[in-house]
Amino acid sequence: MTPRRRRPCLVCGTLTRNPSRCDTHQREWQAQQDRTRGSAHQRGYTQAWRTAAAQAVAQHRTQHGNWCPGWRVPPHEASNLTADHVVPKAAGGTDDPENIQVLCRGCNSRKHSITTD
Ligand SMILES: [Zn+2]
Ligand SMILES: [Zn+2]
Structure with a gap:
């Protein structure tokens, strides 16, 4: 040594x-x-994420239509669906489909305003 x-x-x-x-x-x-x-x-959403998010929304539409599962509200009809990380990237979340949650913009921004990540 x-x-x-x-x-x-x-x-x-x-x-x-x-x-x-x-x-x-x-x-x-x-x-x-x-x-x-x-x-x-967190800021730098990559191209890979955007692709995965778009796919998740498209798949959600195929399965459920324009239907938001709701975040702390009952499920409701919504045409402005977006995808978001279930576990934030900063907390070790991935861009894998199982870590993607589809919500309408309203639910998504409400979620973000409360869970400040
Ligand atoms: Zn020192
Ligand atoms: Zn919603």
Whole structure:
């Protein structure tokens, strides 16, 4: 085993075996990176997602017609159906069909205004 040289933390200068930051500041920095990535991820709806979402809505229409399953309201007729993630991408959700929920725009925006992700 070759002992690794200690380096000063970029933030506080404490000598550490980590590459650039002491344990405390490494954790802080990592948490900040995760937050940045999470929000960028949420905003950046990819082409793959748009395709999957369009397919989910089309399939829903084939099976149920213009019918919104309702979010905290009874199912109702709605022509403006949209697809949304059941588990948000930031929380580890995927673009797979099983993680896609079809709701009308009204239900979708209501859901988003309450579950601030
Ligand atoms: Zn530090
Ligand atoms: Zn609805």
